[in-house]
Amino acid sequence: MKLLVWHWGRRGGGPLFTLRLAAALGDIPGLNVRLSLAGGAEILAGAAAPLCGWREPTYDNALGYAVQRLTGPLVRGRVTRRLMEDRPDFAICAMPALLDPRMTMALRRAGIPYAMVVHDAAAHPGEALNFRIMGQWRQQRDARVLFALTRHVEDALRRQGFGGPGQRVVKLWHPPISLGAMAPVMAHGGPPRLLYFGRLLPYKGLDLLAEAMERIAPDVPLQLRVCGDGPDSPGLKRLRAMPGVRVEQRWVGEEEVPALLAWADAVVLPYQEASQSGVAALAIAAGRYVLATEVGGLPEQLAGVPGASLCAPTAAAIARGLIQLTVDLAGAAMLAGGRGPVDASADWAAMAQTMLAALKPL
Missing domain, CATH: 3.40.50.2000 (Glycogen Phosphorylase B;)
Structure with a gap:
């Protein structure tokens, strides 16, 4: 055939x-x-x-x-x-x-x-x-x-x-979509690194992410990197002004994606709507933790995935999820090797x- x-x-x-x-x-x-x-x-x-x-x-x-x-x-x-x-x-x-x-x-x-x-x-x-x-x-x-x-x-x-x-x-x-070998989570030895990666469009929930970050006490150890292409927005401007947040408003080339995932310990999907997520598929294969909102097909895609958690599409719920992520990642750092890439x-x-x-x- x-x-x-x-x-x-x-x-x-x-x-x-x-x-x-x-x-x-x-x-x-x-x-x-x-x-x-x-x-x-x-x-x-x-x-x-x-x-x-x-x-x-x-x-x-x-x-x-x-x-x-x-x-x-x-x-x-x-x-x-x-x-x-x-x-x-x-x-x-x-x-x-x-x-x-x-x-x-x-x-x-x-x-x-x-x-x-x-x-x-x-x-x-x-x-x-x-x-x-x-x-x-x-x-x-x-x-x-x-x-x-x-x-x-x-x-x-x-x-x-x-x-x-x-x-x-x-x-x-x-x-899951594997991009090859990379170090396990928390291997860098610093505070947890969280990544938002993808198109910077309104339904992706950047405003929710900004409000969630504003709800988190400044002494909670985490770094957030927002990376993707799209128009400027109020949520993006708020994120850019926050300490510990790095915004890269640009197209991310194919060759850059493995290093981007290798930098991260967890991927955050604060979406207001989603059919499913290619970014989640990359994160799962890379062995990264995932925090996603319970919208569209995301609960189905992430059901039973180790290290994946879901929350309501509200700023308060995302803030609680981010705080829990830092706790989970701190625990992963104490384990031998933590989580690494999976065979898909x-x-x-x-x-x-x-x-x-x-x-x-x-």
Whole structure:
């Protein structure tokens, strides 16, 4: 059986998730898996770039995107010819991206069915991606299988009318994403280090995090690092003014992420809404503690995970959770070695088998 696994986004967690998924499927005997990523994907830069047989030219900026959309009909012919040459039995979109219609229209023209991994069933509050979600809805409508990463997303898809005759909605999960070896928590010998990492958008709860930090007594030993790309906000300004808080308002490149996680002892997710979290998947694999709010699919993703705790999405509850984290991390420092990275390969292998079982009868 020949599979094509694609994602044409350049930055963020999409290329890494796609690479891990393609590798897990490729380890199944009898499967021939081809990987397609955006030619400008960060993960393909440098000498350690993974093998990728199909690097699709995409865009670097808004003007480049407009040009790609204008030349779409010409490009689709090239993509169709490539599909006809490779002739996969099935294609899987590992994460939606803006130029996916180029692939899905070519797949329909070539008579090749496709499935989609659905990370979000709707735009989050404050996101300027409603147009993208609308395009994603059209792609989901024509997919033979929709793979949801949490029950939260699965339920939303079914409420939207997906999963009718000729289409399946199958619930998966988000496996941990390992970035290699790193020192165990508290190996640095200083006060606990807490990390907020990701997009700096309103629904991510930066205002809640700022208020929570203001509730914590100054003698509680902790360092907080806030790192990510996004617009300025009142919550971010309050955090920037606090002692013991370091704010890095910038894009974090792919090559920087392992060192960022290695610096941290715990990752804080003060979200007001979430489908699931790629940052949590990285933190779990790295053996870092996690404090997250009980919203969306986070309770399901973190259920039973050692070192993970949940709290209500309020400043008071987050403050209590942060204080408890410092206690837990101080205890971890007294243990021999503390917690370190975990092996996530079995989790990815199990998910790949579940996906294959959903595809085979089709």
